[in-house]
Amino acid sequence: MWNYILRRLLLMIPTLFGIMVLNFAIIQAAPGGPVEQLVYKLRNNEAGPGAMMSGSGGGEVSAVQIGQVDYRGSKGLPPEMIEEIKKLYGFDKPPLERFTQMLGQYVRFDFGESFFRNAKVTDLVIEKLPVSISLGLWTTLLVYLISIPLGIMKATRDGSPFDIWSSAVITLGYAVPSFLFAVLLIILFAGGNYWSWFPLRGLTSEHFESLSFIDKVKDYFWHITLPVAAMVISGFASLTMLTKNSFIAEISKQYVQTARAKGLSERGVLMGHVFRNAMLIVIAGLPSALIGIMFTSNLLIEKIFSLDGLGLLAFESTLSRDYPVVFGTLFMFSLLGLLLNLIGDLMYVWIDPRIDFERREV
Numbered sequence: 001m002w003n004y005i006l007r008r009l010l011l012m013i014p015t016l017f018g019i020m021v022l023n024f025a026i027i028q029a030a031p032g033g034p035v036e037q038l039v040y041k042l043r044n045n046e047a048g049p050g051a052m053m054s055g056s057g058g059g060e061v062s063a064v065q066i067g068q069v070d071y072r073g074s075k076g077l078p079p080e081m082i083e084e085i086k087k088l089y090g091f092d093k094p095p096l097e098r099f100t101q102m103l104g105q106y107v108r109f110d111f112g113e114s115f116f117r118n119a120k121v122t123d124l125v126i127e128k129l130p131v132s133i134s135l136g137l138w139t140t141l142l143v144y145l146i147s148i149p150l151g152i153m154k155a156t157r158d159g160s161p162f163d164i165w166s167s168a169v170i171t172l173g174y175a176v177p178s179f180l181f182a183v184l185l186i187i188l189f190a191g192g193n194y195w196s197w198f199p200l201r202g203l204t205s206e207h208f209e210s211l212s213f214i215d216k217v218k219d220y221f222w223h224i225t226l227p228v229a230a231m232v233i234s235g236f237a238s239l240t241m242l243t244k245n246s247f248i249a250e251i252s253k254q255y256v257q258t259a260r261a262k263g264l265s266e267r268g269v270l271m272g273h274v275f276r277n278a279m280l281i282v283i284a285g286l287p288s289a290l291i292g293i294m295f296t297s298n299l300l301i302e303k304i305f306s307l308d309g310l311g312l313l314a315f316e317s318t319l320s321r322d323y324p325v326v327f328g329t330l331f332m333f334s335l336l337g338l339l340l341n342l343i344g345d346l347m348y349v350w351i352d353p354r355i356d357f358e359r360r361e362v
């Protein structure tokens with residue numbers, strides 16, 4: 001087992017390298033980079049006389065003072081000012097040198113500073129992390145707590161009235177996206193047209209620090225209830241059907257008939273034999289589900305409920321071509337995803353000790 005874990009950890013190095021190379025090439029080829037965006041703003045007097053930018057060296061430079069040229073009232077920019085902007089963002093170097101320098105920093109877990117936010121990438125990620133962790137962990141936990149028992153009940157009562165009406169509910173949850181449920185919840189419970197039971201924005205209240213511990217817990221769950229509910233409603237459908245189909249496939253196998261013939265109760269057959277085998281495929285999807293919910297699926301939810309999380313940070317950084325944030329978050333998300341996938345494989349062994357990864361290739 002330890003040899004397998006070591007091989008998987010070593011395999012992460014070329015995998016991360018390939019991910020970074022591919023995305024670096026794609027993003028470099030995309031038009032409208034940070035240099036072009038700032039030049040456009042300067043030409044159209046959008047940056048403002050007090051606009052500040054963070055360069056690759058970490059210092060702040062006034063947009064008006066670049067190249068010691070006052071751009072206000074002028075639609076053109078002298079070439080020396082454009083060269084200063086390129087140098088400020090590190091684009092005076094060839095792509096290969098910039099990529100090599102970036103990898104050298106990432107080996108030290110130094111992700112640089114944002115071009116436009118005047119902050120380190122790690123500080124931005126740490127600042128946004130509580131929102132994404134809250135949405136990801138609570139949503140994943142509730143989805144699994146609902147989907148697994150419901151899927152088992154549907155499998156054991158296949159074709160019954162319960163299976164039929166619950167399938168209708170599941171189909172509705174699968175068909176309607178989470179952001180529509182979010183809008184509906186706001187209309188019903190957040191002061192839309194009916195009740196005003198829950199807040200509309202933020203992870204906590206403004207006076208959160210002055211609250212007692214119990215009140216802090218209440219305030220936190222008060223704010224997180226609606227966004228998590230919106231994501232759970234639209235997220236449990238696929239896992240429920242996966243659990244049901246997995247159990248039905250196992251129930252029809254010969255070893256289940258043999259266990260029943262030996263006199264085991266139906267519950268003993270399900271929990272003692274079927275559950276372990278049927279849950280393998282369900283557990284396999286846990287890491288990818290967690291990553292998807294934390295970093296991608298909650299983007300619109302963050303926007304609707306004014307939650308400033310990692311999904312919104314990555315999206316806005318991509319639009320603004322804030323390359324240090326884009327590549328830094330990509331590297332961290334990819335590394336975390338690879339580690340969680342390894343944990344998912346190890347959970348196979350925890351559920352079914354008969355699995356031996358030492359006998360298979362990575």
